[in-house]
Amino acid sequence: MSNLTENRLSNIFKNNKKKISIYLTAGYPNLTDTVKLLKILESAGVDFVEIGIPFSDSVMDGPVILNSHKKALENGMTLDFLFSQLEVIRKNISVPVVLMGSMNPVYQYGFENFCKKCGDLGVDGLLLPDLPLLDFKKYYQDFYQQNNLAPIFMISPQTSPTRLAAIDEAGAGFLYAVSSSSTTGSSTKMEDNIGYFEKLGNLKLKNPVAVGFNINTKNDVRIVHQYADAAIIGSAFIKEIEYEIDESRIIKFINGLEN
């Protein structure tokens, strides 16, 4: 796969401009903040956005994002509520949106219904880090295809070349490369990952590559942009909105990342 027609995510990667993406947790810091944040991020010039589906036991995440999940769940965030919020987004927001999260909430919602809902609401990609490639191909691939949803997969410095080729073949939109083997928001230095980025840059991959995890500064973004198509900022952004959503502060934060 995957031939997506008019998928916003695929479209934005048609040009070579280096991109910035922001991760936010649905329902954080307040239950109804998600759409408001999407609008601000779009006006700040963010190229695409990832919305995290909060989960009680996300093993991929470090303390900052974990805490945002906890708060979002305490706020009452559910998939039904998130979908009800997203119903309005495509009326006035065109930034591509990826939903991301642990597999279980999606599994309980029902994979087929979940994908259909995403398609109906104009969600462009789906990233479930604990979804095995095998399960994707065996059970779920068609649901993505039918709803024009880009299947996004992670790759890591541990991923073997053969496996990387298989993931590249199955995925669409972009490949999510974790900057190093870590949970989100760890203290790894971006400079230490250059060897890995160089290797990635030299591979002839079908999909664009977006690097995420532990990107905090303008310099981190600069390093990532030297080798990859996009930089994804998660924990650093979650920290920015911990207490309140201040539009000018967010715009300043985003501008401060761009080189």
Added chain:
Amino acid sequence: MSYQVDENGFYGPYGGAYVPEVLYPNVEELRLNYQVILDDQDFQKELSRLLSLYAGRATPLYPSGFLSEKYGANIFLKREDLCHSGSHKINNTLGQVLVAKRLGKRRIVAETGAGSHGVATAMACALLKLPCVVYMGEVDMVRQAPNVERMKLLGAEVIPAKSGSKTLKDATNEAFRDWINNPDDTFYVIGSVVGPHPYPDMVAKLQSVISKELLDQVPSLTGKNFPDYVIACVGGGSNAAGSFYHFLDHPEVKLIAAEAAGKGLDSGFSAAANLLGKEGILHGSKTKFMQTPEGQVLEAHSVSAGLDYPGIGPLHAYLHDCERVKFLPVTDEEALDAGIMLSKNEGIIPAIESAHALAALEQIHFKLTDVVVICLSGRGDKDLETYINYTAAKN
């Protein structure tokens, strides 16, 4: 009907390996090698030498006169509480740390609930000379304080898990996160038949030494080839998996698992994953666990830290669905009463986990000729305070 894991790591619909990409190579490396290592003659020789000379196996099968009279059957206790470390957990940790060494790993992480698995891992690491980090829920560190001190004395670093309910589930999350951050040199020694394939199968096989010994002990003590009943407690389910293993394909052996019902199945404070749980994906496998309709994991409750886990191993979820094993709920109070009863009448203080298996006797109607084996998975020294407080509150 097979109760063995299939080539993709599934027991019927349950099992598999649902791990983030960072862990995929580690899990895959283990999947490709574990069976070869377990089958290797030198490995087997070394493990069985350690199990007998270090851990004290074979453990006795003790005929309990008191229980036999009380319940009207021939009741035997499989004395895993007499293992070095005080529980069956050492069977698994010696095996896994040896596997880790074979794979060239230089650092061990583990999760622990009651501390039994943590202590057994710390012992195996001290013996086999690998650094050991144990994650333990902050709440459990308080209620199982002596085990924390034991782990430290054995040279392990004990790190409190401070998220969620601060118990076994959260310690497991933290151990996974540590592994994600250290995939190159670290081996995760999982303490139960949970986690991504091949862990459930590997742990079941390492614990199967329990039922293997029963294959000899039962005939020589009773004249019957097989017991009529095998009863074990289940949290994740490792002592149960080990006790049932060699009897799974003998339908005449009735297998009973005691699940921690906490304050009662309907109380909202329970840990009975098969009786209350629903299929989903947690800690690397598709299995049953207690969760909200939206798929958020519920916090479990059991007086026994070792059973205080919202899920159960995929093998047990499968054995429950195909009715090969009968799962019975046992409350905190029933377990504590059974533990105190055994202490007073047999001079054996069982772990509160194991006391759940004893309490299940109340729910079964036996024939006089029945041979019943209860896996007494651990000793109760770690639980003294809980027993004392319970007795004081009752009087």
